[in-house]
Amino acid sequence: MKTLMRGINPTLAISGSYSTRPVISNAGKPRTSGRVNEVKWTDQQLQVIEAVKSCQSVFITGSAGTGKTKLVEEIVKVLRNIHGEQGVFVTASTGVAACALSGQTLHSFAGVGLAEADSGTLLSRVVCGSDKRALNRWMNAKALVIDEISMVDGELFDKLEYIARGVMRSKFDASRTDLIWGGIQLVVSGDFFQLPPVSRLNRRKFAFEADCWDQTFQFKASLHSVFRQSDLEYVRMLEDIRKGALNSEDEKLLQQRLLANEDELDNTVVRLFPRNVDVDGVNEKRLHDLGEEIVVYEAFDKGAEPWKSQLNQGTALTRLKLCKGARVMLTMNMDVNEKLVNGATGTITGFVNVRKGRKGKVKKICRCDGSLILPRVKFDSGPEVAINPSKWEVCEGNKVKAKRLQLPLVLAWATSIHKSQGMTLDRLYTDLSKAFGYGMSYVAFSRVRNLDGLYLSGFNPSSVKAHPKVQAFYKKTFE
Numbered sequence: 001m002k003t004l005m006r007g008i009n010p011t012l013a014i015s016g017s018y019s020t021r022p023v024i025s026n027a028g029k030p031r032t033s034g035r036v037n038e039v040k041w042t043d044q045q046l047q048v049i050e051a052v053k054s055c056q057s058v059f060i061t062g063s064a065g066t067g068k069t070k071l072v073e074e075i076v077k078v079l080r081n082i083h084g085e086q087g088v089f090v091t092a093s094t095g096v097a098a099c100a101l102s103g104q105t106l107h108s109f110a111g112v113g114l115a116e117a118d119s120g121t122l123l124s125r126v127v128c129g130s131d132k133r134a135l136n137r138w139m140n141a142k143a144l145v146i147d148e149i150s151m152v153d154g155e156l157f158d159k160l161e162y163i164a165r166g167v168m169r170s171k172f173d174a175s176r177t178d179l180i181w182g183g184i185q186l187v188v189s190g191d192f193f194q195l196p197p198v199s200r201l202n203r204r205k206f207a208f209e210a211d212c213w214d215q216t217f218q219f220k221a222s223l224h225s226v227f228r229q230s231d232l233e234y235v236r237m238l239e240d241i242r243k244g245a246l247n248s249e250d251e252k253l254l255q256q257r258l259l260a261n262e263d264e265l266d267n268t269v270v271r272l273f274p275r276n277v278d279v280d281g282v283n284e285k286r287l288h289d290l291g292e293e294i295v296v297y298e299a300f301d302k303g304a305e306p307w308k309s310q311l312n313q314g315t316a317l318t319r320l321k322l323c324k325g326a327r328v329m330l331t332m333n334m335d336v337n338e339k340l341v342n343g344a345t346g347t348i349t350g351f352v353n354v355r356k357g358r359k360g361k362v363k364k365i366c367r368c369d370g371s372l373i374l375p376r377v378k379f380d381s382g383p384e385v386a387i388n389p390s391k392w393e394v395c396e397g398n399k400v401k402a403k404r405l406q407l408p409l410v411l412a413w414a415t416s417i418h419k420s421q422g423m424t425l426d427r428l429y430t431d432l433s434k435a436f437g438y439g440m441s442y443v444a445f446s447r448v449r450n451l452d453g454l455y456l457s458g459f460n461p462s463s464v465k466a467h468p469k470v471q472a473f474y475k476k477t478f479e
């Protein structure tokens with residue numbers, strides 16, 4: 001357990017990467033040795049793991065595709081070795097990100113509802129409220145992981161620190177009053193140049209503006225090996241876009257990606273939209289235009305509220321409608337060697353009957369008259385496979401609180417920029433004239449592996465912007 005006292009700030013920030021251009025990792029893609037989760041960690045990633053092992057609180061940042069989430073997955077295992085299964089709580093600011101790590105949202109962990117009350121009121125709700133579950137979580141927490149920190153606002157971050165300290169003070173001894181976060185080890189990850197907190201008129205919009213931010217971390221790392229892209233020119237341009245500093249050369253390159261007519265593109269190109277209504281409209285229309293018989297898969301859920309509802313915020317759909325010819329995207333890693341990873345796209349070529357002895361799970365989700373069938377997908381990367389149901393879990397600490405059985409697929413003619421955060425796509429088409437807010441263009445552009453995979457309509461250079469506070473924060477912290 002770390003023993004950092006409030007007010008002491010032994011920052012061991014590494015890799016002043018604000019001014020350093022990101023580099024492409026050796027292979028430009030994951031180096032695996034046959035197993036889905038095996039990667040060769042970079043020196044920087046190893047330094048972070050070492051800091052976590054020595055019980056320091058760490059902040060992990062870096063451009064899109066530098067392996068932040070991958071590293072967090074590994075860190076969770078390290079933390080569980082140190083603190084035991086019960087003492088580690090994995091959270092993220094959004095349901096999608098939380099589900100990806102089999103964790104829960106930060107709000108549901110903290111038991112603070114919308115967190116609109118002041119810190120004192122929230123603390124007494126947690127300590128004295130009739131529902132003791134939040135109190136128990138805080139009391140058991142020895143480590144707290146928060147992914148996608150860019151969407152957590154500074155006021156919430158301070159309120160949570162206050163609650164952590166208050167709970168420890170009320171339940172243990174007064175000497176822990178001065179321990180920041182009540183002595184909980186924090187692992188916080190995200191890129192503030194990506195999507196910001198949902199717009200509210202916060203005085204402290206970003207988490208790094210929280211009063212406790214600087215004292216929270218003993219180790220800060222800005223990862224600079226990019227794994228998602230393998231084209232140095234594109235990595236350079238993405239870094240300009242990330243910082244809102246598009247130059248004339250970048251603009252020229254992007255202008256070349258403008259399409260006069262979207263119909264020129266085939267169905268293998270994913271359409272990215274800023275708003276959900278456009279996404280749903282495109283997917284529904286294209287599905288019905290195919291005129292094929294539609295097969296419905298209803299998710300099979302287990303667990304109690306409020307955890308069960310969180311399943312709806314993840315990538316596994318409550319109701320998945322598919323038919324022959326439909327464009328689909330995997331929402332889970334199936335086989336890295338075959339490139340069947342989260343974000344891999346393909347087309348449904350037909351449906352196959354489920355083999356004897358493997359019907360149990362399919363029976364729970366398949367709503368087709370009599371027969372139990374699974375979709376067969378021909379992936380754009382080559383393989384053609386039947387897709388089996390997968391399991392999604394919402395965990396609190398190490399306890400599974402809710403789970404869902406569903407096929408790991410979504411319709412893929414279109415998706416939203418918010419949902420695409422964290423994904424890798426081969427080819428995408430987007431209309432960024434409708435982009436709003438900071439970070440949106442950067443998230444969209446950074447999903448593809450190279451410039452050739454990007455198609456634009458109505459690109460507006462002014463939509464590429466980085467928040468001045470974010471720029472100042474990175475300069476101060478990592479330069």
Ligand SMILES: Nc1ncnc2c1ncn2[C@@H]1O[C@H](COP(=O)(O)OP(=O)(O)OP(=O)(O)O)[C@@H](O)[C@H]1O
Pocket residue numbers: 029030031039040041042045062063064065066067068069070071191227228421422423424
């Ligand atoms: N050390 C590594 N060696 C090989 N591949 C890696 C390594 N670290 C991460 N990757 C791979 O790089 C890709 C991008 O990683 P990841 O999604 O974790 O990046 P990220 O920084 O979280 O991106 P984003 O900010 O867009 O969410 C993934 O395919 C991941 O498996």
